Amino acid sequence: MVDPTFLCRQHLLGEHKELHMLVGTIRKGTSIKGYLDKDLLEVHNIEVRHRVLVEEMTRRGYNHMSPLVFSAEDVLVVHGRYGFTGQVSQVKSLTDLRNRCERCGSV
Numbered sequence: 001m002v003d004p005t006f007l008c009r010q011h012l013l014g015e016h017k018e019l020h021m022l023v024g025t026i027r028k029g030t031s032i033k034g035y036l037d038k039d040l041l042e043v044h045n046i047e048v049r050h051r052v053l054v055e056e057m058t059r060r061g062y063n064h065m066s067p068l069v070f071s072a073e074d075v076l077v078v079h080g081r082y083g084f085t086g087q088v089s090q091v092k093s094l095t096d097l098r099n100r101c102e103r104c105g106s107v
């Protein structure tokens with residue numbers, strides 16, 4: 001959930017791919033409880049987050065050929081399953097990323 005302009009190429013593309021994988025996981029009915037418990041995912045923001053990432057990818061001239069649809073009904077299904085749809089701390093995400101990757105933040 002970090003401002004995508006801070007992300008290096010690897011992490012921008014990585015997070016984008018992860019969103020597609022997560023939607024696949026949710027559709028298959030595989031548990032995402034681990035992500036929710038660790039504050040790694042906001043299910044209600046998946047579609048918005050995907051759009052923001054794609055905008056940044058397009059701005060940098062990367063190709064995007066994979067539409068992602070995750071509607072309000074999909075969010076409701078997750079809410080029904082787990083009782084909440086997760087929350088992410090932006091400050092924590094940014095700090096984690098800065099510690100993990102020296103290229104992020106210097107784009």
Ligand SMILES: [Zn+2]
Nearest residue numbers: 020066067068
């Ligand atoms: Zn996509």
Ligand SMILES: [Zn+2]
Nearest residue numbers: 008011101104
């Ligand atoms: Zn990075």
